[in-house]
Amino acid sequence: MEAFGRYLDLHELYNEFINSKFGSLMEYSAYVGTFAQTEKISHSLKATRQYKEYLEHILEYLTSFMYRTEPLQDIDKIFTKLQSEFEEQWANGEVPGWENKGTGKKSESQESAVDLDYYNTVEELVELGPEKLKEALTARALKGGGTVQQRAKRLFLLKHTPLEQLDRKHFAKGDDLKKEIALVEVKMKRLCEILDEVIVRTKENAEKKLTLTYEEMEAEREEEEVQADSESDEEDQQIYNPLKLPMGWDGKPIPYWLYKLHVLVR
Incomplete structure (x- = not known):
């Protein structure tokens, strides 16, 4: 559960990882803390369609989470800048984790x-x-x-x-695939940098749940839902009134045209 943006929900991605050829068995909390550390996976296991699809699933989820929780972040602009930097780094063999895997810099x-x-x-x-x-x-x-x-x-x-x-x-056929994979990794890592606090909070929450009983987990879930509903109610009560218009009978600002009409009548 995301708890209204407090945590990431990586359970589907976690299951995809531990059941893949490039993944390994680990606790969910450990996965949350390491899923962005793609450099730990060998290149022989990464240069596959399965790994590319897995990365794309992560990127898709993180992008969706960002749009929902940080709407002011211009993700398209972030990715456009990354793409430009990536092309130069790849040509020079300087992409982190893919050094000398590009087409320019020779060892x-x-x-x-x-x-x-x-x-x-x-x-x-x-x-x-x-x-x-x-x-x-x-x-x-x-x-x-x-x-x-x-x-x-x-x-x-x-x-x-x-x-x-x-x-x-x-060029060898595998080179294009490696480049595509490296680019998705770079994008994913950038979003992880932006969401660093959320990732840390998610990991801590996952570790905490390992020590809870089922009843305690249910009680915590209900408490989070009540808290979220309360916050939602408070937001609803904060009425947007930048022009400081008089309040109407329904507790909301009267229409601006009606306010102007009252001023003219006076």
């Missing part, structure tokens, strides 16, 4: 694999052999299959074209 081992400055023709690259070429291509997230000639041609493209400007058809 030291990638740089030393094949230095294209020493090769002037495709034929010279062919002499490296199929395995060396495949290693150099996959290190840059490019397709590593094909004949020796095809591999050499693909690698030679980088002689005059920056990796980030290369046609997407030359």
